[in-house]
Every structure is written in structure tokens, then in C-alpha cells.
Amino acid sequence: MTDVPNIRLHSGPNVTKEDAEANRWSFALESAGLGVWDSNLVTGQCYYSPTWKRMLGYRPEELGDRSDLWLTLIHPEDRLRAVESGERHVKGLSDSVETEFRLRHKDGYWVWVLDRGRVVEWDADGKPTRMIGVQTDITSQKQVESQLKFSNERVQLALDAGQIGLWEFDPATETVYWDRRMREIFGLPPGERTIARETWHELLHPDDAASAEAQIESTLETGQPAKMRYRIVKPDGDIRHVIALARRVTHGASTLLMGSIWDVTDEVVGAEALAREKELYRITLNSIGDAVLTTDVENRITFANPAAESLLLKSKADLIGETVDAVFALRDELTGEPVLLSSMLAIRSGRTVEGAENNLLFRPDGERRALRNLASPLFDLTGRITGAVLIVQDITAARQLQRQLAHAASHDPLTGLSNRIAFETAATSALARLAAGVQYGLYYIDLDHFKSVNDTYGHAAGDKLLKSFAEILLRILPHGAIAGRLGGDEFAVLVTVGSEGDAIALANELVGALGVGPASPSELRDVGASIGVTLLGDGAITLGEALAQADAACYTAKAQGRNRVALYRPTPSS
Structure with missing residues (x-):
């Protein structure tokens, strides 16, 4: 390889014309920041200029001039491409070497360089013997390219995410350009960016065509940007809703219309469905x-x-x-x-x-x-x-209905008194709570001659008698007494009494009151009541046993002539 000395610019009487020319070139290369390499293809030697070494952060004496020096510094991903570029030129397959690759800076980061060179000497057989080239630091340009690429990717991502199509119209040449997304929106197959001007007009919905075309013409004439919503009819007949933006722009000496379109059919359909749903909710809320x-x-x-x-x-x-x-x-x-x-x-x-x-x-x-x-x-x-x-x-x-049903479930519908189940439930609960020193009187009441009233005067008269007796009970019995109709003309009462005498007196009062109760027809005056009484104190027997005792006493009252009171007294054997 031929060594190229680093000649400094000077003037003097001993400077030859050739040296002066080399001096000027050396100064120009250094001023431009270009790194020079000079490779001897026969010996394998390679010269790297101080400018080349400074470009990578090294002093001239820190790096040698090995022919493979640049290969030790090149980025692994760029090595093959750079070597192939040189080999193609040496073989005569290209006019020069021109490629971009990265070299590792002394501080560890990568420097992008543009490498240009060519063969400058051949031997007698025409075989290349020497190549010279320069490498230019293009890192800043690459960074700009990277940023621009990133920005373009972001824009494209936004367009793809919004499914936005872009279009241009050159009024001077009557040329219309649609991007890929525009063709998709309008239902056209992939194809050239240039389309026939009438394509857009033909795909407009007939009801929206005049308005859309008028707005585009207005933007072209006045320069006022337009935002419009209209429908299109795709070639397969599908009707879509779109929003379009149009703007007049100046590009060099040309005036263009540029714009974007995106399909909002899903939003329109969704909004219509939401409106219907809201109306349904409104009607429902107003109706319930x-x-x-x-x-x-x-x-x-x-x-x-x-x-x-x-x-x-x-x-x-x-x-x-x-x-x-x-x-x-x-x-x-x-x-x-x-x-x-x-x-x-x-x-x-x-x-x-x-x-x-x-x-x-x-x-x-x-x-x-x-x-x-x-x-x-x-x-x-x-x-x-x-x-x-x-x-x-x-x-x-x-x-109210619930209360009525509950009352009907626990009361006799004719007399309004508790029915048998409700009476037994209430009386059993009362006996369970019986305190020491307190006693109850349990009355078993049977109306005398009630059957003859039904037979002679009918069931209406019998019902009247039963209701009348129920009213007598409710009027005479003290607060807290439990009264119920057991069935037919049989009733029962559980009432707190102070003594045996008090129990008998209350029972006689009931008998007497019934005797003057239904005074309407004279035939009812023979109707009375037989009442059997049993007393219940602390440690009382069960309600069933107590009712049996009161029933036995009532039977005794009937046997003694009816319309009277009998007190249950246990026999020595009971």
C-alpha cells in the first residue's frame, strides 16, 4: 500500500506543484471532517487518516494501520453488507464502493458512516492494486432519519388505529390519489394510488351526493376547511357512514385538496341503538x-x-x-x-x-x-x-291484603273470633308463660238448643245467633282474654281469674247475657249456654287435657238442666 503523508498547508520556495496540490486536498479533507482510507490490495496495508481516527474518538497514535482495523470496529449486523460492497467493486461488478455502516466509537457508542471509494491503480494485467476512499460521519442524519421514521410510524399507527384513509386531489391535472385505507373504506380492491376522479362521485349515496360535492367545491374555491358527514354505497351495496375532512393546501406552485375519511358506521349504528334503548328505558320508567x-x-x-x-x-x-x-x-x-x-x-x-x-x-x-x-x-x-x-x-x-289473609287464616269468618288452631296456639303459649301465683280459667261453652234453631228457623238465624254470642263474649270478657270458636256451636275461653269464685261469676255473667241476647223471635228465648270451667295454676296440665276437663264439666252442666255453669272437680281416682 502507498503511504499518504499528512501534509500541512504551507507556502515556501521549496514546495513543488504536486506537494501544493496534495497540501490543498489534505486541508480540504480535514476541514470537511472526512476520514480517508488508502488500501494496498497487494500488500494488505491500509492507511487511516488522523481525521478518520478522530471521528471515532482516538488520537492518531492510538490506532495502527492494520488492513482489518475497520473490521474490528464495525457493527456485527453491518459487517457482511460492507464486505460484499467492496468485493463487488473489486470484481468489477460496480463502479464504486458506497455503503453505510456503524463503527464503534472509543466511548462505546456507534458512529454511522457513509463509506465511498474506488480502485485507483491496476497492474499490467488489469488487476486492481490500490483503493482509496473517504468515510463521512452521518450519525446526525441517521438520527434524524430514525426520528422521522418513528414519527411516520406513529402517524401510521394513529391512522391505522382510527382506520383513517387519506386522499389528495390535484385540480390542475384532475388527478386523485387514494391510499390503501381509502380503497378499503370504499370497498375497492388493492390497486394503484391513482384512481379515476368520478369514482368518489359514483360511490356517494344519492341522498347525500349533492351536499358532499357542494362542500368540496366550496373548500376548493374559498379555502375554508370542511368537515362533513355523508353516506357511501360500496360496490357490494353495503351502505356506510363516513366523516370526511377537506383542506386546500399550497404545495410549491400547485394548489391541492387534501383530506381524510374514516368510517363511523359502527358509531352511528351504536348511537341509534343507544337512542332506541334510552327511549325504551324512558317509556319503561314512565310506565312502571x-x-x-x-x-x-x-x-x-x-x-x-x-x-x-x-x-x-x-x-x-x-x-x-x-x-x-x-x-x-x-x-x-x-x-x-x-x-x-x-x-x-x-x-x-x-x-x-x-x-x-x-x-x-x-x-x-x-x-x-x-x-x-x-x-x-x-x-x-x-x-x-x-x-x-x-x-x-x-x-x-x-x-292490607297480607293482614286480611293472616286474619282469615287465624279467625273464624262468621264470628271474627280466633279459629280452633289459632286459639290452641295462643292458649298453649299463654300456659307456657304462666307465672307463679297466677291462674287461668278455661271455659268450654256449648250453646243449648242451637240445632233446633237451625232446623226451625234456618241457618241464617243460626248464624245470627253465633255472631250475637261472639259479640257478647268480646263485650264481657276482660282485656287479654283469649276466645275462640272451636267449631259448630262450641266455644272456648282462656282468661286470667283471681279465684274460683271469680271464674264462676264471669261464667254466670256470660250465661245470663246470652239469655237476653237474641230477643228477636220469641222462639229463641229458650236458647242458652252450658259452660264447663276448669282452673289452671302453676305447673298446669297440657291444653288438651285442660280442654277435656272443661268439656267434661260442660257435659255436667248440660246434664244438670242446661243454661248453667259447672266447675270441674277431679275425682279421687283422677
């Missing part, structure tokens, strides 16, 4: 009989349906902004204590909450309404609780 309210996180009402207005006797305007607990002044039906609705509990807990039972609403019109309520929290898209939806049912009628 339950009161429905929504609140914010402070439990203030933000919505109320007509059922809520009707229940609270207030308009929606008066309800909006009020707190739920202010408009629902609820009290416990049993204790009278204030009761809070479930909406705030749902907001605090983040779950569905059912309100307490036995709630009464005291309305301005004086009515009391029994309510049941249920609340669930409302969440936004981030999962944050924004309020609650509260459903309030007016169960006043149901509660």
Missing part, C-alpha cells in the same frame, strides 16, 4: 308503577319518574336536588322510629342494598303508605361510584 329515582353521591335526587311524583305528591322539578331522606320521611311501622332509605347505604358499600321492612311514609295529604325499597350503586367507566338508583314500591295494598 314503582317509583324510580337516581341520586348523586350526596344522595341528592337527579331523576324521578312519574310514579315517584305520584307517590310523593311532588313534581319532578320539586324533587330534583332534594335529598332522598328529606322527601321520604319514613318511620318504622312498629316502633315509630325514623328510617333511612337504602340509597346512601348502597353508595357507601358499593353493593345492592334492600331497605328495612315495616316502613311507613307519612304524606302531606295525611295518608300513610307502606313502602319497600331497594338501591344499587351507579358507576362510571372508571369504576367510580357516581350515585345510586333507588326503587321504591308502594306495598300498602299488599300489606
